Each structure stands twice: as structure tokens, then as C-alpha cells.
Amino acid sequence: MVEVKLVGLGKRYGPVTAVHKVDLTVRDKEYVTILGPSGCGKTTLIRMIAGIIEPTEGKVFIDGKDMTGVPIEDRYIGYVFQNIALFPHLTVQDNVSYGPRARDMPREDQMRISKRFLDMVKLLDKMGMLPGELCGGEQQKASLARALSSGSKLLLLDEPLSALDSRVRVDLRYELRRLAKELGLTTIHVTHDQEEAQSVSDRIVLMRAGTVVETGTPEELYTRPKRIFTANFIGETNLLDGWVLEIKDGVSVIELRNGGKVKVNQADRPVGDAVVISVRPEFMFPADEGMRATVTSITYMGTYWRVTANTEDEEEVGFDTATLDENLLTIGKEVYLAVNPKTAVLYPRPNDGVQEAIKLE
């Protein structure tokens, strides 16, 4: 049983607030990602959990125990660093057995444990090498084995994949989740890569400028984000200004600033209210009627085409199409774009504008 609870946790550096009163509970065996743009305080947060940074306010509880004043080595955590940080003067095996050694386990156990975890990350054959002789992916696997070898049931991953090549990054991502689930670990994973967060997590905590914006499963955050910031940061989206024209049977009709009209299956804003709707590119498509736009570019993306078009008020929108009908879609051609009402999300228009709401800091 490992449960992590943060209560009003905050960190200030002089006048700068890095993390502002975060409350969060990570349940036993849960894989939680802390996601956010760089500088949002996510690394500060995980470092406070590990005890590397002392919080200026609030508390960290691990298994119900207050960790205030408990030094790093007594928190029994596994921690994987962004810069890998394998001890360069020790062999891979000595690196992995460092934890058992530091905790004064008998020598046979040191060997057995280090071999077990090296086997788990498939590095048994390289255990005699120095870290510098491994490639990036192998290094991070070794450092993962090292973190696990302490026997901790709490795994903290601080941007573990950021320093790796893109292909290795994707492979290792699944490896991380598999190991965490196999060993029944409670995992907190910090990343700025929303795709990575979506593919590994049970739950995502989205942060911005030191505060938690929204928490939810990857699916919730993608399909029904509660904030404009979330809609924009996770995946891609078109954000369009408009007004509620009428509401009928739980469906709002929105008149857009660009002249088009779209329907949204949501009715929590009163008629006449200024709103913003979020539509993902894959849920917007050419139709006989809707908003009028001129195609400006067509890009082949592998499994689909991404088309961008300018609406009448000179706003750029993007949509995806699985088949490219060249009679319908060529650069310079006018199209009418419709929106799937089930997938669009409606927000009240923020007072200081959409750009302010989606700003990263």
C-alpha cells in the first residue's frame, strides 16, 4: 500500500512562486502523470515529494505519514532522473546494487536483486559495462533498474524520457507502464509531452504556472476538457468565438464570429452569452453548409491529410480528412465546414481573451 497525498503544497523562491498550494492524492498502484509546459512547477513538485526540495508551505504524506523533515534516504522512493545520472565510475551492476548496498543488505541479496532487475529491463548481458558504454535508451533502463532495486513501491519519474531519441522514447514509454503495473507500483511521472502522458497514465494532472489546471483520465481530458487551456494543450483543437443563438432539446446553436453556424450537444450557457467552442481537427469536415473557408494548405500526415483553411474573419482552422477528394479540396478552393455536435465543447468566453487562457505561463 503506497498512497501519496499532497496538502496545500507550495514552494516560493523569494518573490517567485514555483508551486502554488497543490492538493493531490495519488492512490495505491495508480500511474499518475504530472503534465505541463516547461516552467509550470511540475519538477519542483516531484522533487518536493522526494524530499530533494523543502516545501515552503503545505505537507507531503506518504502512506499517511507526514514527510516534513524526513531526509531523502528515509522516504523509501525510487527516483529516475531526466539526465539519467548513472554513477559514471561504477559498472551497470554496481549502479543497480548501490541501493541494496546503501541499505546494508547481505552481499548475496545485493547480487540477486541487482540481477533480477537488470533481467527485467533486459540488460543482464551488459551488467559489467560502464554507463558510458551504453546507448541512451539502455542507460535510462539501467537507471530504472537502479531505482526499482531499492525495493520501493513508490516510483517517481522526473521527465525520464526527455533526453532520449524519439523512437527509443516511444518504446520505453510502454516498458515503463508495463513494469509499473507488473510490480504493482504507485507511479508519479512528470513530463511535458502530452502524447506520452496520454499513452502511459491512469490519470493526468495538468499544471500551468504552479497550479493544477485539471485532473482526469486521458480520455476525459481529451474529449471533455473542462478548461480551454486543457483543450488546447492536450491534442490539437480549433478554438472559435461565437454567441449562443438558441437552445433546443439540449442542443445549443452557436453563431460564430466568422459567420458560420454550428450545433453543440451542450446547453449550460444562456442564450446571448459569449462563448468559445473547441473542435478537434478530426471532428470537423467539409459539408454542404456551415462556415465558409478557403483552403490554404494540405499536408500529408501518413494516415490522413491535415487541411488548413482561412475563415471569412481571417482565422485559421484545421481539419483532418482520411481521403483526399481533389475535386473538393485543393489550395485556394472554397469549402463549407461542419462540426460534429457530439464532440464540440462549449466554454464561456474568458474576459481577457482566448489567447490569455491558452498561454503556457
Next chain:
Amino acid sequence: MFFLFFVILPTIYILSYAITDWGAIEQHVLDDPAMLDLILNAISASFQIAGIVTVIDILAGLPMAWILVRKEFRGKRFLDTLIDMPLAVPTAALGFSSAIFFAVTPESLAAPSFALNAVTSPYLLIILLHVVFSYPYMVRSLSAILVQIDQTYETAGRTLGASALSAARTITLPLFRAGLVTGIILCFARSLSETGGTMIALATMANPGNFATGPTLIGDWKHDLDSNPDLAAPLAFVSILLIILSLLLLVVLKIVIMKVHLPMGRIWPRPERLFSRGWFPKTKDGLAVLFLVVFVLLPSFFIFTYVASATPVSFDYGPFMDSLFYSFVIAAVVTVIDISLGVPLALYIAKNRKGKLPEVLDVLVNVPLIVPTAALGYSLGVFWTGQNIIPTFDALLIILAHVAFTYPLVVRNVAGAVEEVDPSYEETARTLGAKPVQAFRRVLFPMIKGSILAGAIMAFTRSLGETGATQAVVASAVTAPVYIVKLIKSEAFYTAGLACIVLIIVSYVAMLALRYVTNGRRSR
């Protein structure tokens, strides 16, 4: 070429004396047991002192380096400056100041009653003195490396359950070797070659006996050489021994520290954990600071309290000012030569790291740093007076001697800085159409300007404070530190104190200039 001919060749020229004049050495040294005894005692004292000083420096310097690099606290910049302070004090002044503070001094000196006034053994006094001026070097070179070691390693160790002390010992320390080598060699060499301060300290204390170190022997004998030409052979012999032993030691130290594997892997979780908590770390930090104050700062600046408390004596500034001016001119000329010839060599070494020749040059540059300056000076004097290639004016000889041991300071500094500059900056300038010279002047030069100036000021203050080499090359020369030695030998303690203070102030102004320049570079 300049480097080889003017620096390396004269430095090791004296070695040839062993071959050409072996007979004289045999006659005056080997067949004279009293003389041989004196020499061997002095040299072994030199090496013992250097060894002990280095060990003390490591033990006291490591915690201090740790505090400076890894801790954040108010007044850190202040502490940082404090450590550099003794560097600004010429060793001649340091020797006088420390001796008054530590040693039992003669009545005529009238040391203030609150001086320690406890040390009677010259051996111990010299150790204490050498710690005073080598400690800052040790702290500086240790912290320079410590800064470069990623703290994540230690943090990683601690997340794995190692206490702060275990992590520092098993992870950071083993990564530290290179820094340790530099620190040890610097301290060892400085202690081994120190002449002026040592002579002054010995002259200041009551009853030094006939205690001597290798360099002070050279200084004394060179002085008497005119009246007693038989001393030439012993002089050469001492110089040769010092040069060979110090070079040998350099090689041995490098090999030992890099190759020998200390059993650092073991972890003793319980006791180390105990020592990582509570009173122990605080006590350790406190002791480190206390050490700095009592054994480094107080002795360095005790001279001020001495002069303030002693009864004033009228002081004829004339001769001292002359000597100070003489020192200044020499230091200035030396610095100019160092810069104009050192920077090109530094560039060459730094840019052609892969080649054989630069590698050899890189090692050779260090030679004058290791060789005791008195031996170096003597060797140089013999070389130039024997060659008849250049007219042997005193000033010219002194300048050449000073260039020999300050030149490496400039080359080291600049080569280090050039290596840290990413070559792609210059390459970018080249792709934008700059000629190589332009690329250097507009791109590289502004980036390494600070280190050139730093090297220059180091060379300047070093030249200003040097006694051993000056005396060894021209016995009759009167530079400021030599003048102070004379004052003390004639028991004019008060005037010597005043002269020291003037010298300190002058050096300190140079030091401030260094700070100003390096800070300016950082803020840009």
C-alpha cells in the same frame, strides 16, 4: 620556440652541470659529509613540509570547498572573498605577519601581547606559514572541480537510501580525482618553492637555529657566492636535486592518484547516517570556518595589528620606494611578455588538443610551475651568464626568471578558457564571412578576455611577491620583497611591517582589479 628556448631550456639547464662539473660536486659536496648532511636535511625538510602542508590543506579545504559550492546562505560571497584574501598578500609579507602571530619572537620585535606567541619549532612554523598561503589554492581548485560534478549523482545516491555522507564519499569523491591532483600538485609545488616568506619567518622568530629548506639554502648561498666561490657546486647540487625530485614527484603523484583504487565502495550505513545528522555536519562546517579564520586569515593580516600596536620608528621611505618601483617595473614588463607570448601558445594548445606536439607542450608548460622557483632562478642565472648570447643586465635576468614561472599561469588560464568556448561560435563567424583573424578578434577574444586579464593579474602579483627566484638569479638585486627580508634580518621590524603593509595594499588593489574584471564579464 620562445617558450622552449627561454623557459624550458634555462629551467633544466642546471642539470647539465651535473655532467660537466661532476668533479666539483664530488669534491665540495659528496666528499664533505657536513655539507652533504646540510643539503639532504634541508631538502628532506622541504619535502616533508610540503607533504604535511598538502595533507592539512586537503583535510581543511575539502569541507570549505563543499560549503562554498553546495550550500546557499547569506554572506556566501563574503566568505568567498575572504578565502581569496591571502592570495593578495605577497608571501614575503605573509611570512612576517604569520611569524609574528604564531611564533615566539625576540624581545626587540615587541609583538602585541595577544599574539599566539607559542611556536618555538621552526619546522612547525614553516608548516603553519605554508598552510596560510597554499590553503586558498587548494580550496579554489577543489571547488572548481566540485562545481562541475553534477549534484544529481549525489541526490540519486540518496534516493537509493545512502545518507548524505555515504553519498558524498562513495559517489562524489571518486569523481573528484582530477581536481584533487591539481590541488595537490599546486599546493605541493607552492610549498616546495616558497622562499621569501620562509626566510622572513625564520628571521623573525627567536632562535631558528640553523634550520633551512632547500630554497632558503639557495637564496643564502647565492648571496655568499661572491665571497666564497666554492659554493657553486653545492648550489648546483641543491638545485639539481630539487628539480629532479619535484619532477619525479609530479609523475609519481599523477600515477598514484589516477591509478590506485581506494576501497571507496564500502558503505557503513549506520555510523555514516549518524554523522550525516544533527550536530556533526554543523560542527564540521563550523570547524572549517574556524580553521579559515584562525589559521589563514588571522596570520595573514596580523601585521596590521602589529604595526598599529608597536611604537612608531621613523622610516626612510626612499630606498623602499625605489625597490617597490623596481619591482613594479619588472612585474609590468613580465606581464606584458607573458600576455603577448602566452596567449598564442595557449590558443595553439587548446585548439590542437589531438596532436602530439601540443600534448607535449601542455605537459612542459607545467614544468616551471612544479620546479621550485629558487632552483629555477639559479639555473636560469647560470644559463644566461654562461651563454653570452644576451647582455646580462640584472633587470633583464630577473625579468627572464620571472617570465619563466609566471608564463605558465597565463597559458593555463587562457588555454582553459579557450577550451570551454564552443568552437562552433568561431565556425559560425567564419560561415558569415569572417577571416580567421577577424573571427578571433570579434568572437573568441571577447569571450576569453576575462581569463587573459585574470592570468595577467596572477602573473603580476606573483612577480611582485617573488623572492626566491630573484635572489637566486641576481644576488644583489633589490626588489621590494628582498628589501623586506633585509630589513628583518637587520631587525628593523617596525619598518619591515610598514613596508609589508604598503606591499599588501598595492597587491590588494591589483586583486580588486581582478574581481572587477571577472565580475564585469559575468554580468555581460
